[in-house]
Amino acid sequence: MFTVKYEKLLAGRSDLFRASEVRELLKLTEGRNIISLAGGLPDPRVFPKEKLAQIAHDVIAERGDKSLQYSPTIGVTEFREELKKFLSRKGVKINSDDDVIVTTGSQQALDLIARVFIEKDDEIILELPTYLAAINAFRLSKPGMTAIPIDEDGMRTDILEQEVKRLKWLGRNIKFIYTIPVAHNPAGVTMSVERKKELLEIASKYDLVVIEDDPYSYFIYEEGIDVTPLKTLDKEGRVMYMSTFSKILSPGLRIGWVLGNQYAISVLERAKQTADLHTPTLTQYIGMEAIRRGVVEKTIEEARKIYSVKRKAMIEALDKYMVKDAWWPKPVGGFFLMVSIPSYEIDTKKMLPEAIKEGVAYVPGASFFANGMGWNTMRLNFSYPTPEEIDEGVKRLSDLIKRKLKGKTEKIMPVNLFRT
């Protein structure tokens, strides 16, 4: 058969839709007898299956004329109202000139934000490390990316201010600061109240917009942690707040949202019109009823207990097995933590096939570093594996690292932030 050369038809930007080696490797582990600390999946035990089955039945049987029909691009009106009430109850401040748009998962929110705000050679500011899918979404619009290190108290706002000054001096056009202040992915840390205030002061001083990504703040495992959103502390309408049902109800529904200035939301809405017309009406109706019937809040409560046990198992396993020079900030919340091995001997991407051979998988840290570093770090997930798997997985991984470091004494530096 004659073959059409699709390769030569691709747009230049297709280079950015890279086939990731790591993703391909991790795909191979699926369905095999390998302990995966790699993914970011909720434990399916937390899905409220019976209640959602009933809700799905009801919203189709009773309101199918609407729930099966096309719906507005910005989201189903009733659902958006319910969502605002839910967010208010959770302490998210909604200004009078704010609006909320429903997105097809928060991945789409990141993609729409990139399309609407970023053009080639703009500058954006991220955390170091940060959520890899955010880096990928933003990168498509080819901005410069400046990455601000984090420590146990979140983004280093002192470094942020230095960097903003430097960028301004260089004449760079800074579009926004993207941050995951609470229960960070991948690092598990939470920004202190002081740092949050400093971040907002800097944003105000230099007139910058802040994109606050908040998927995990419902899962905090320690007492006395302040989870006030930046959105709530913001007095100037400069924070766009995004979140999702993926962790607190079900990722298979693909429901995310952005809350913020209504003009900015209206532009996101028009971009979404082209992207997928609207998020499925049916899943929005299901989400709406899940809020109304108290299913979301109940699910959060149950899930927090389950994840709390798993997080404890992860911390204990690392304490027990991991090489002592490794650094990993204790995760106060969320699904992940990040381990840094301060040695040139360890390249976690190269090590991954060996780890898989030992029956354990993780995500090499480099993908989370917008500055191309992080080769000696790895992200470990504790929401999906069982406590026993966590213990065994961390043991296998630690044994492998110990073998690789055997006899090597060289150390880069005592680490206390991700700044390789």
Next chain:
Amino acid sequence: MFTVKYEKLLAGRSDLFRASEVRELLKLTEGRNIISLAGGLPDPRVFPKEKLAQIAHDVIAERGDKSLQYSPTIGVTEFREELKKFLSRKGVKINSDDDVIVTTGSQQALDLIARVFIEKDDEIILELPTYLAAINAFRLSKPGMTAIPIDEDGMRTDILEQEVKRLKWLGRNIKFIYTIPVAHNPAGVTMSVERKKELLEIASKYDLVVIEDDPYSYFIYEEGIDVTPLKTLDKEGRVMYMSTFSKILSPGLRIGWVLGNQYAISVLERAKQTADLHTPTLTQYIGMEAIRRGVVEKTIEEARKIYSVKRKAMIEALDKYMVKDAWWPKPVGGFFLMVSIPSYEIDTKKMLPEAIKEGVAYVPGASFFANGMGWNTMRLNFSYPTPEEIDEGVKRLSDLIKRKLKGKTEKIMPVNLFRT
């Protein structure tokens, strides 16, 4: 409160996310006592509500661990297999090196195709008129657009070849030909077998890819109409075939797909990873079960009867009321027809507010014309309104047009294709 100037933060391409006057006007008609011939909504009477309610219940209650979880970007494996069987039964040829990707409605398929294939100053070829949301999706990547007139037999392949030659002579980089060969939106026409063959010959001769958009071929209202897809006639793997459940099951599920060369699909898959990670798992499980339980085929059968009656009402009303110089190809299938009024007196966009005042809405044709013309045309929908509303709506519209033409005798030309 201090106001952040979001306007000045927008990327240049945001200009393309235009607030459409027409869309705003049509939004105003919602919920009012106005006969809408404007939308493209299925009649909700055709939604198989009870069966889908049961299916939704079952796939969550019995397989919730999977149906509520994250799933592969390319689509749920079992669903893709079921979809291929469904397409094969419908006469769509699947080559051994083909693959299928599930998209969040066919709008996302258009968007991903644009992202992957088109870069600034590439050329694409469309029909004149064509689906307006395709124009909008493609336009974001800033290609040149060459529009080929259609008549009762679909795309004028003689003009197509002239245009391809001209573009090649100009050194333009043609990325693909986008066509809706069967039951065209907006024009309702279907491409003859000869034209389909000629189109494929031209594609072969000049080594071009064809994007075949096929949402409506399940609704053909006349005997003896050939609906063989270009995909099936294609011997060289140069047709990418896209379709959707929106018209044949439910638009609220937002399930579309692209079938074609597996390398091209793999690039679309990576683009989708950034766009929304994956289409909701739940709606894919519902779609899968709807195929398995025969609900899709049954829905098509029932819906065809309902739409056939409405299409008859539309044709009769136009015959009865419309000014006699108007031209409108008889729709052999689909949801729409397009009326052309051959007079400089009629600008359908300017006329819309007057029509709304008379209690009837339509979509001005200009948005469907990639060459910026079509100001004297309008698209009329017959799937959503009742036969009585269709009769009354067309009457009101025709009365308005007659009043506007009163005493005017000027005529551009006897029309037989959309080539204003």
